[in-house]
Amino acid sequence: xxxxxxxxxxxxxxxxxxxxxxxxxxxxxxxxxxxxxxxxxxxxxxxxxxxxxxxxxxxxxxxxxxxxxxxxxxxxxxxxxxxxxxxxxxxxxxxxxxxxxxxxxxxxxxxxxxxxxxxxxxxxxxxxxxxxxxxxxxxxxxxxxxxxxxxxxxxxxxxxxxxxxxxxxxxxxxxxxxxxxxxxxxxxxxxxxxxxxxxxxxxxxxxxxxxxxxxxxxxxxxxxxxxxxxxxxxxxxxxxxxxxxxxxxxxxxxxxxxxxxxxxxxxxxxxxxxxxxxxxxxxxxxxxxxxxxxxxxxxxxxxxxxxxxxxxxxxxxxxxxxxxxxxxxxxxxxxxxxxxxxxxxxxxxxxxxxxxxxxxxxxxxxxxxxxxxxxxxxxxxxxxxxxx
Amino acid sequence: xxxxxxxxxxxxxxxxxxxxxxxxxxxxxxxxxxxxxxxxxxxxxxxxxxxxxxxxxxxxxxxxxxxxxxxxxxxxxxxxxxxxxxxxxxxxxxxxxx
Numbered sequence: 001x002x003x004x005x006x007x008x009x010x011x012x013x014x015x016x017x018x019x020x021x022x023x024x025x026x027x028x029x030x031x032x033x034x035x036x037x038x039x040x041x042x043x044x045x046x047x048x049x050x051x052x053x054x055x056x057x058x059x060x061x062x063x064x065x066x067x068x069x070x071x072x073x074x075x076x077x078x079x080x081x082x083x084x085x086x087x088x089x090x091x092x093x094x095x096x097x098x099x100x101x102x103x104x105x106x107x108x109x110x111x112x113x114x115x116x117x118x119x120x121x122x123x124x125x126x127x128x129x130x131x132x133x134x135x136x137x138x139x140x141x142x143x144x145x146x147x148x149x150x151x152x153x154x155x156x157x158x159x160x161x162x163x164x165x166x167x168x169x170x171x172x173x174x175x176x177x178x179x180x181x182x183x184x185x186x187x188x189x190x191x192x193x194x195x196x197x198x199x200x201x202x203x204x205x206x207x208x209x210x211x212x213x214x215x216x217x218x219x220x221x222x223x224x225x226x227x228x229x230x231x232x233x234x235x236x237x238x239x240x241x242x243x244x245x246x247x248x249x250x251x252x253x254x255x256x257x258x259x260x261x262x263x264x265x266x267x268x269x270x271x272x273x274x275x276x277x278x279x280x281x282x283x284x285x286x287x288x289x290x291x292x293x294x295x296x297x298x299x300x301x302x303x304x305x306x307x308x309x310x311x312x313x314x315x316x317x318x319x320x321x322x323x324x325x326x327x328x329x330x331x332x333x334x335x336x337x338x339x340x341x342x343x344x345x346x347x348x349x350x351x352x353x354x355x356x357x358x359x360x361x362x363x364x365x366x367x368x369x370x371x372x373x374x375x376x377x378x379x380x381x382x383x384x385x386x387x388x
Numbered sequence: 389x390x391x392x393x394x395x396x397x398x399x400x401x402x403x404x405x406x407x408x409x410x411x412x413x414x415x416x417x418x419x420x421x422x423x424x425x426x427x428x429x430x431x432x433x434x435x436x437x438x439x440x441x442x443x444x445x446x447x448x449x450x451x452x453x454x455x456x457x458x459x460x461x462x463x464x465x466x467x468x469x470x471x472x473x474x475x476x477x478x479x480x481x482x483x484x485x486x
Contacts, residue, residue: 063427066430067426071462134433140461141465144461330430330432332415
């Protein structure tokens, strides 16, 4: 039996994949503990999870689109979050004495503390933003991020180790995607591309299943809640796109009711859905191209219209379009007729669903949470794991 | 470059940006010299690539928007305006003599 400490961010997309892996590890008799915000993690993890609290702080001032969103992700969230959580993660490691620290790629305190203590650690890539290398052709932006990483490393007393890369463990990097979707198999041997880890999320959200008409095709529109008026304008454009399609299409639109006044009968406006249960019934999904929704849709061979806004969404959208499993549109500029044409293309051309099916098969072959857990067990079992 | 030529160049770059982002007045009306490509016009990487191709076609190979962006600090990338792009085209010497 081994002990795994999972250090993650208080965001659903960064908690659900490691939670699925944790369940597999526990089923195999291992011990798992978490370091993170009690208030945020507890509802996702349930009452029995062992959580070493880091406290909670609001991180404001994050831009919600464009390259500005990547800059503020670092300076308004990742860097201050790392400094804020470092003492609590240090305490968690001292008390729990893990055999392996599993850290989210952007929960840098996990990497820093593991290195300080000489504990083997694994990186969980729960987003594609680093793998997608958005600044490959913008070297000064990349260097700016590198400067922050070097400063955090130096502050943690690890300045001597020149080769430290906080973003990628030298022992094991678990990527919750597949080489087919990412567009390359060209990863070092200690990278494990396991596909999405979707299993075991508790299904507590109800849905009016009786409203789904089996005679019509089904489109899920999920773009989350957005702060600015330009973004909220997406809803009326999506409604206008779908309005003439009532004979053949039903849409489930995830939105606050006040954003969708007077929608026609065939558009079901709803604030929460059991997404994993609903997706097998869907014929197309319209979304931001966040990694969770892209992975969950493609796991069901459902093609997507992707309208990216921020962070890794443009990378995921480009991957979906490249592989032919969907159509990319501009979130702000797509007109209703363009959105309608994209949805109708997915519904009428079987090539999109076939490409989505190839991605589903690549996910299934990758092993998901079971494979991630197996790789972690291997790391824990090595007396002195080799760093690559 | 004299002032009228600079103004003409600025107008040409604004027209190119409008071609790239389309004629929907919600966005086309925001195309001004001080408009930031990222945060005001919400130009994504695909649109930036289209703009780069359009600039190269209009002003020749000496205007290499990708190379210009590669030399910018992160803050400047985020704050980059249409006037900045026009100034780069002018500085490259490509806007002269048209």
